[in-house]
Amino acid sequence: MLTLPPGIIFDGTLEEVANGGENVWLPYDRKKLYTNAFIIRNGKLLLGYKKRGFGKGLYNGFGGKVDPGETPAQAALRELKEESGITAPLEHCGVLFFVVPDIDHAFHIDIFRAEEYDGTIIETEEMRPQWFALPNADAPTQDEQKDLQPIPFDHMWKDDVYWMPLLLASRHFLGRADFDTEGNLKKWWFGAVPQTPVDSR
Numbered sequence: 001m002l003t004l005p006p007g008i009i010f011d012g013t014l015e016e017v018a019n020g021g022e023n024v025w026l027p028y029d030r031k032k033l034y035t036n037a038f039i040i041r042n043g044k045l046l047l048g049y050k051k052r053g054f055g056k057g058l059y060n061g062f063g064g065k066v067d068p069g070e071t072p073a074q075a076a077l078r079e080l081k082e083e084s085g086i087t088a089p090l091e092h093c094g095v096l097f098f099v100v101p102d103i104d105h106a107f108h109i110d111i112f113r114a115e116e117y118d119g120t121i122i123e124t125e126e127m128r129p130q131w132f133a134l135p136n137a138d139a140p141t142q143d144e145q146k147d148l149q150p151i152p153f154d155h156m157w158k159d160d161v162y163w164m165p166l167l168l169a170s171r172h173f174l175g176r177a178d179f180d181t182e183g184n185l186k187k188w189w190f191g192a193v194p195q196t197p198v199d200s201r
Protein backbone atom coordinates (compact mmCIF):
# COMPACT_ATOMS: atom_id res chain seq x y z
CA MET A 1 0.00 0.00 0.00
CA LEU A 2 1.53 3.33 -1.08
CA THR A 3 1.49 6.31 1.26
CA LEU A 4 0.60 9.31 -0.87
CA PRO A 5 2.09 12.76 -0.19
CA PRO A 6 -0.12 15.26 1.68
CA GLY A 7 -2.32 17.06 -0.85
CA ILE A 8 -2.67 14.04 -3.13
CA ILE A 9 -5.98 12.21 -2.89
CA PHE A 10 -6.62 9.10 -4.98
CA ASP A 11 -8.91 6.16 -4.36
CA GLY A 12 -7.47 3.37 -6.47
CA THR A 13 -4.29 1.56 -7.41
CA LEU A 14 -1.18 3.55 -8.30
CA GLU A 15 2.32 2.51 -9.22
CA GLU A 16 5.22 4.65 -8.02
CA VAL A 17 7.21 6.21 -10.87
CA ALA A 18 9.64 8.53 -9.09
CA ASN A 19 10.41 9.38 -5.49
CA GLY A 20 13.27 11.36 -4.03
CA GLY A 21 14.70 14.26 -2.08
CA GLU A 22 14.40 15.17 1.56
CA ASN A 23 12.47 13.33 4.26
CA VAL A 24 9.74 15.82 5.10
CA TRP A 25 7.11 17.51 2.93
CA LEU A 26 6.76 21.30 3.30
CA PRO A 27 3.69 22.50 5.21
CA TYR A 28 1.02 24.54 3.41
CA ASP A 29 -2.08 26.39 4.67
CA ARG A 30 -4.31 26.43 1.61
CA LYS A 31 -4.31 25.48 -2.03
CA LYS A 32 -5.46 27.16 -5.25
CA LEU A 33 -6.77 25.36 -8.31
CA TYR A 34 -4.90 25.69 -11.61
CA THR A 35 -4.92 23.99 -15.01
CA ASN A 36 -2.27 23.10 -17.54
CA ALA A 37 -3.01 21.86 -21.10
CA PHE A 38 -0.75 20.18 -23.66
CA ILE A 39 -1.29 19.51 -27.37
CA ILE A 40 0.49 16.37 -28.61
CA ARG A 41 0.19 15.83 -32.34
CA ASN A 42 2.10 14.10 -35.16
CA GLY A 43 5.18 13.43 -33.07
CA LYS A 44 5.25 16.98 -31.71
CA LEU A 45 4.50 18.69 -28.39
CA LEU A 46 3.20 22.26 -28.20
CA LEU A 47 4.62 24.29 -25.33
CA GLY A 48 4.53 27.99 -24.56
CA TYR A 49 7.41 30.22 -23.47
CA LYS A 50 6.04 32.15 -20.48
CA LYS A 51 6.65 35.85 -21.05
CA ARG A 52 5.38 37.21 -17.73
CA GLY A 53 4.25 36.33 -14.23
CA PHE A 54 4.87 33.12 -12.30
CA GLY A 55 7.24 30.83 -14.20
CA LYS A 56 8.45 33.63 -16.51
CA GLY A 57 11.26 32.43 -18.78
CA LEU A 58 10.21 28.76 -18.63
CA TYR A 59 8.39 26.60 -21.18
CA ASN A 60 5.15 25.03 -19.98
CA GLY A 61 1.72 23.93 -21.12
CA PHE A 62 -1.05 26.52 -21.38
CA GLY A 63 -2.99 27.18 -18.20
CA GLY A 64 -3.69 29.25 -15.16
CA LYS A 65 -6.01 29.77 -12.24
CA VAL A 66 -9.51 28.26 -12.09
CA ASP A 67 -11.88 31.22 -11.70
CA PRO A 68 -14.75 31.18 -9.17
CA GLY A 69 -17.72 29.29 -10.64
CA GLU A 70 -15.63 27.48 -13.25
CA THR A 71 -14.84 23.78 -13.39
CA PRO A 72 -11.20 22.88 -14.04
CA ALA A 73 -12.23 21.62 -17.51
CA GLN A 74 -13.86 24.97 -18.34
CA ALA A 75 -10.84 26.86 -17.02
CA ALA A 76 -8.47 24.69 -19.05
CA LEU A 77 -10.34 25.50 -22.28
CA ARG A 78 -10.49 29.22 -21.44
CA GLU A 79 -6.79 29.42 -20.55
CA LEU A 80 -5.74 27.47 -23.67
CA LYS A 81 -7.73 29.88 -25.87
CA GLU A 82 -6.47 33.00 -24.01
CA GLU A 83 -2.83 31.94 -24.12
CA SER A 84 -2.52 30.24 -27.54
CA GLY A 85 -5.60 31.20 -29.57
CA ILE A 86 -6.82 27.62 -30.06
CA THR A 87 -9.51 25.30 -28.74
CA ALA A 88 -9.09 21.54 -28.30
CA PRO A 89 -10.98 18.45 -27.11
CA LEU A 90 -9.05 18.33 -23.84
CA GLU A 91 -8.98 15.14 -21.79
CA HIS A 92 -8.08 15.11 -18.12
CA CYS A 93 -4.96 13.01 -17.55
CA GLY A 94 -3.37 14.01 -14.25
CA VAL A 95 -3.18 16.03 -11.06
CA LEU A 96 -0.01 17.70 -9.78
CA PHE A 97 0.50 19.41 -6.44
CA PHE A 98 3.35 21.87 -5.88
CA VAL A 99 4.56 23.71 -2.79
CA VAL A 100 6.84 26.69 -3.35
CA PRO A 101 8.26 28.72 -0.41
CA ASP A 102 7.19 32.39 -0.32
CA ILE A 103 3.99 31.63 -2.25
CA ASP A 104 1.00 31.85 0.09
CA HIS A 105 -0.76 28.82 -1.38
CA ALA A 106 -0.02 25.37 -2.75
CA PHE A 107 -0.71 24.73 -6.46
CA HIS A 108 -3.27 22.02 -7.26
CA ILE A 109 -3.03 21.62 -11.04
CA ASP A 110 -5.36 19.56 -13.22
CA ILE A 111 -3.47 18.42 -16.30
CA PHE A 112 -5.17 18.02 -19.68
CA ARG A 113 -4.05 16.75 -23.09
CA ALA A 114 -5.41 16.70 -26.63
CA GLU A 115 -4.23 15.29 -29.95
CA GLU A 116 -6.38 17.61 -32.10
CA TYR A 117 -7.01 21.33 -32.03
CA ASP A 118 -9.04 23.98 -33.84
CA GLY A 119 -7.95 27.44 -34.80
CA THR A 120 -4.64 29.15 -35.47
CA ILE A 121 -1.89 29.06 -32.88
CA ILE A 122 -0.87 32.63 -32.01
CA GLU A 123 1.61 34.35 -29.72
CA THR A 124 -0.18 36.12 -26.90
CA GLU A 125 0.73 38.61 -24.19
CA GLU A 126 1.51 35.72 -21.82
CA MET A 127 2.87 32.91 -24.00
CA ARG A 128 4.99 32.35 -27.13
CA PRO A 129 3.91 28.92 -28.48
CA GLN A 130 6.50 26.59 -29.98
CA TRP A 131 6.42 22.98 -31.22
CA PHE A 132 9.04 20.51 -29.95
CA ALA A 133 9.96 17.05 -31.24
CA LEU A 134 8.83 14.08 -29.18
CA PRO A 135 11.48 11.52 -28.33
CA ASN A 136 11.20 8.20 -30.22
CA ALA A 137 8.42 9.40 -32.49
CA ASP A 138 7.34 6.99 -35.24
CA ALA A 139 9.07 7.19 -38.61
CA PRO A 140 6.06 8.58 -40.59
CA THR A 141 6.08 11.71 -38.46
CA GLN A 142 9.78 12.48 -38.78
CA ASP A 143 9.37 14.90 -41.72
CA GLU A 144 7.25 17.11 -39.52
CA GLN A 145 9.84 16.90 -36.77
CA LYS A 146 13.05 17.47 -38.66
CA ASP A 147 13.58 21.16 -37.82
CA LEU A 148 12.29 20.92 -34.28
CA GLN A 149 14.29 20.98 -31.05
CA PRO A 150 13.81 18.29 -28.39
CA ILE A 151 11.68 19.08 -25.35
CA PRO A 152 13.64 21.83 -23.48
CA PHE A 153 13.74 20.29 -20.01
CA ASP A 154 16.62 22.63 -19.03
CA HIS A 155 14.19 25.53 -19.44
CA MET A 156 11.18 23.97 -17.75
CA TRP A 157 10.11 23.47 -14.14
CA LYS A 158 12.38 20.79 -12.69
CA ASP A 159 9.50 18.44 -11.87
CA ASP A 160 8.45 18.15 -15.50
CA VAL A 161 11.05 15.55 -16.45
CA TYR A 162 9.40 13.05 -14.09
CA TRP A 163 5.81 13.23 -15.32
CA MET A 164 6.20 14.39 -18.94
CA PRO A 165 6.92 10.80 -20.15
CA LEU A 166 3.62 9.73 -18.56
CA LEU A 167 1.74 12.55 -20.31
CA LEU A 168 3.33 11.63 -23.65
CA ALA A 169 2.48 7.95 -23.14
CA SER A 170 -1.21 8.77 -22.53
CA ARG A 171 -0.95 7.55 -18.92
CA HIS A 172 -2.97 8.93 -16.00
CA PHE A 173 -0.70 10.28 -13.28
CA LEU A 174 -0.50 12.11 -9.96
CA GLY A 175 2.35 13.69 -8.11
CA ARG A 176 3.72 16.26 -5.75
CA ALA A 177 6.91 18.31 -5.80
CA ASP A 178 8.27 20.77 -3.22
CA PHE A 179 10.74 23.46 -4.29
CA ASP A 180 13.19 25.87 -2.68
CA THR A 181 13.15 29.61 -3.34
CA GLU A 182 15.54 29.18 -6.32
CA GLY A 183 13.21 26.71 -8.05
CA ASN A 184 15.29 23.64 -7.17
CA LEU A 185 13.44 20.44 -6.34
CA LYS A 186 13.59 19.53 -2.65
CA LYS A 187 11.28 16.54 -2.49
CA TRP A 188 9.12 14.75 -5.07
CA TRP A 189 6.84 11.78 -5.65
CA PHE A 190 5.06 10.78 -8.86
CA GLY A 191 2.80 7.84 -9.55
CA ALA A 192 0.67 6.51 -12.38
CA VAL A 193 -2.45 4.43 -12.78
CA PRO A 194 -1.19 0.98 -13.83
CA GLN A 195 -1.67 0.12 -17.50
CA THR A 196 -4.22 -2.59 -18.12
CA PRO A 197 -2.31 -5.79 -18.94
CA VAL A 198 -2.84 -6.97 -22.53
CA ASP A 199 -4.88 -10.17 -22.56
CA SER A 200 -2.54 -12.67 -24.23
CA ARG A 201 -5.10 -15.48 -24.69
Ligand SMILES: COc1nc(N)nc2c1ncn2[C@H]1C[C@H](O)[C@@H](COP(=O)(O)OP(=O)(O)OP(=O)(O)O)O1
Pocket (backbone or CB within 6 Å): 034, 035, 036, 053, 054, 055, 060, 061, 062, 063, 064, 065, 098, 100, 107, 109, 157, 159, 160, 179
Ligand atom coordinates in the same frame (compact mmCIF):
# COMPACT_ATOMS: atom_id res chain seq x y z
C1 LIG B 1 6.08 24.82 -9.33
O1 LIG B 1 6.01 23.83 -10.30
C2 LIG B 1 5.25 23.93 -11.42
N1 LIG B 1 5.55 23.08 -12.41
C3 LIG B 1 4.85 23.14 -13.55
N2 LIG B 1 5.17 22.27 -14.54
N3 LIG B 1 3.82 23.99 -13.78
C4 LIG B 1 3.52 24.83 -12.80
C5 LIG B 1 4.19 24.85 -11.58
N4 LIG B 1 3.63 25.80 -10.80
C6 LIG B 1 2.64 26.36 -11.51
N5 LIG B 1 2.58 25.77 -12.72
C7 LIG B 1 1.66 26.10 -13.82
C8 LIG B 1 0.21 26.14 -13.43
C9 LIG B 1 -0.36 27.12 -14.42
O2 LIG B 1 -0.60 26.46 -15.67
C10 LIG B 1 0.76 28.12 -14.59
C11 LIG B 1 0.66 29.31 -13.67
O3 LIG B 1 -0.49 30.02 -13.95
P1 LIG B 1 -0.49 31.63 -13.89
O4 LIG B 1 0.09 32.10 -12.62
O5 LIG B 1 0.10 32.14 -15.14
O6 LIG B 1 -2.05 31.84 -13.86
P2 LIG B 1 -2.92 32.87 -14.72
O7 LIG B 1 -4.31 32.72 -14.23
O8 LIG B 1 -2.69 32.65 -16.19
O9 LIG B 1 -2.25 34.20 -14.27
P3 LIG B 1 -2.53 35.72 -14.65
O10 LIG B 1 -3.22 36.26 -13.45
O11 LIG B 1 -1.14 36.28 -14.85
O12 LIG B 1 -3.36 35.73 -15.92
O13 LIG B 1 1.96 27.42 -14.26
